[in-house]
Amino acid sequence: MPLTLDSTLTTASALVFGSLIGAAATVGTTWITQRNQALRSHLEWNLRERESLYGEFIKEASRLAVDALHHSLDDPEKLVALYGVLGRIRLLAGEHVLREAELCVQQIVDLYSKANLTLQQIHDAIDAHQFDPVKNFSSACRQELSKLIPLH
Numbered sequence: 001m002p003l004t005l006d007s008t009l010t011t012a013s014a015l016v017f018g019s020l021i022g023a024a025a026t027v028g029t030t031w032i033t034q035r036n037q038a039l040r041s042h043l044e045w046n047l048r049e050r051e052s053l054y055g056e057f058i059k060e061a062s063r064l065a066v067d068a069l070h071h072s073l074d075d076p077e078k079l080v081a082l083y084g085v086l087g088r089i090r091l092l093a094g095e096h097v098l099r100e101a102e103l104c105v106q107q108i109v110d111l112y113s114k115a116n117l118t119l120q121q122i123h124d125a126i127d128a129h130q131f132d133p134v135k136n137f138s139s140a141c142r143q144e145l146s147k148l149i150p151l152h
Contacts, residue, residue, distance in 0.1 A: 047148045054097070065107070065134070069117045093144065094144050097140045
């Protein structure tokens with residue numbers, strides 16, 4: 001009879017441990033899956049946030065750059081929105097993007113201090129590809145964003 005009790009106990013123990021291991025595997029798999037989903041969700045949010053921010057900067061910088069070609073900086077408040085976006089870029093962007101954003105702002109401020117251009121001079125500068133203060137910033141953004149795109 002002791003042999004039967006030992007084999008019954010062994011079988012019961014194996015069943016209990018098997019169930020525990022199965023449950024632990026399920027819990028572990030669920031935790032890993034949820035963690036990966038949370039990380040992916042955060043990366044996607046970060047990517048969308050940067051795309052939106054960089055687009056906003058490009059829009060504002062382009063508007064001011066064109067304005068600077070035929071106006072002087074009589075009202076420094078024109079630059080408030082651009083500096084606000086630049087400050088937000090400092091929070092999220094990498095060093096290369098930030099450096100290009102700061103250079104872009106400097107170019108725009110410098111444009112305001114130069115003599116106003118005629119419409120023909122503006123047209124000629126654009127045709128000769130001599131005027132694109134956001135080009136390097138855009139390129140830096142594209143490089144940074146391509147590194148953030150999650151692999152599927």
